[in-house]
Amino acid sequence: MPRSREKPKAERRVLAEQRGHRGETLAAWLLRAKLYRVIAQRFKTPVGEIDLVAEQGRTVVFIEVKWRRRGAPEAEALSAVNRKRIVRAAQYWLSRHPEQADRDLRFDVIFLAPGRWPRHLVNAFTAF
Structure with a gap:
């Protein structure tokens, strides 16, 4: 049988x-x-992936889920958001x-x- 071209x-x-998938499901x-009404999860685009898309009233919310080890500060995780x-x-x-x-x-x-309550940072950044 020929080898798969895709690297494992x-x-x-x-x-x-x-x-990451478990974290997105938990979020x-x-x-x-x-x-909130979740309308999309792991929405893939040619320019990147959106972890969650949700609605809250008349607002469409794009949510990035960041999973970090216990000691990693949130400021560091937020700066890692592209x-x-x-x-x-x-x-x-x-x-x-x-x-x-x-x-x-x-x-x-x-x-x-791990071992901490999820923290939801509303309006974490703006588009402009």
Whole structure:
């Protein structure tokens, strides 16, 4: 049988990916408990991925989920957020959902860490 052209993913990368998926699912449940309506999870675009897209009233919220080890400070995690990528991905999402274009937009971050409550940072950054 011929070998696959795709390289197998490193075990460490696979574990990080699994942890990320679990974190996004946990964040989605947190948002639902706060009466948000999650409308997309892991929305992939040519310019990047949006972890969660949700609605709260007339606001469309784009959420980045950051999973960090216990000791990593939130400020460090927030600085690691690639804001330009998320904004470009949000613009792509809006181009695919023009009926949402007249609504208010917001960018949030949810921090997750083992042994800690999730922290939802509302309006973490702006598009401009």
